[in-house]
Amino acid sequence: MQHIDAIEDFPMETYDRMHQIMLRAPLALSKQVVPHVRRTGDGVGVVGNMASVHGHYVTADVVGYNVSKFGLRGLTQSIAAEGGDGLRSFSVSTGYVKTPLVTDQIPDTADQRGLSVDEVIDDVMLGQSRVKEMMDPVDVANLFVFGFSTHAQHLNGGDLLFDGGMTLTYE
Numbered sequence: 256m257q258h259i260d261a262i263e264d265f266p267m268e269t270y271d272r273m274h275q276i277m278l279r280a281p282l283a284l285s286k287q288v289v290p291h292v293r294r295t296g297d298g299v300g301v302v303g304n305m306a307s308v309h310g311h312y313v314t315a316d317v318v319g320y321n322v323s324k325f326g327l328r329g330l331t332q333s334i335a336a337e338g339g340d341g342l343r344s345f346s347v348s349t350g351y352v353k354t355p356l357v358t359d360q361i362p363d364t365a366d367q368r369g370l371s372v373d374e375v376i377d378d379v380m381l382g383q384s385r386v387k388e389m390m391d392p393v394d395v396a397n398l399f400v401f402g403f404s405t406h407a408q409h410l411n412g413g414d415l416l417f418d419g420g421m422t423l424t425y426e
Contacts, residue, residue: 257356259316259363270319277323282330289334289342298341303402304331305395306346308418314379316367324348328414335412343411345402350418351380351389386419 256276258269285302292300309317310324327346334344351357357380365375381387398415401407416422 257317257320257360259360259367261316262318265318270322273319273323274326277320278326278330281327285330285334289337292342298339300342301403302331302334302342302344303399304328304344304346306331306348306414308348308350308416308421310346310348310414311416311418311422316364331414332412338411343408345407345410345412346414347395347398347402348414348416348418349390349395349398350384350386350421352395353389353391357389381419383421384419385421385424390417390419 256273258265258273260266260269281304288300288302292298304327306327307320307324309321310328313321328348331344331346334342338344361372361375361380364370364379365372368375368379370379377387380389394417398417402410402415
């Protein structure tokens, strides 16, 4: 979920709802999963979390989203720290993915920043990215398939950052 407003205008009720859904709920689910994994015969399991490029760096006017995604990466690392030999965790952080959440926020961002829809896509969303297109949801799903597989057995507490070069490359 997303809400676009400057910090001084950000409604606390909205922030609390975002925090409940995007950070508290994953912790509550993890509290249920971890004991179950520990009780299995081999004690092996994996927790995967959907973080975001916004868990690596922030953009203006989305404080609820930024804080939740940074926190989710911290939860992922906490699970890894407590996982022992059998339980591991990872997160996936992407840039913009063609989902209703992303496409529905484009007009609001355009209005808020006084830009056209094309300027929001080209300059705000993809401006820092070396890859000039949004990911498809199936691309994100494939990252989770990898993260849950035995090929990723050394991925524990880490984050699969697939952001098209948004955070780590500069012109």
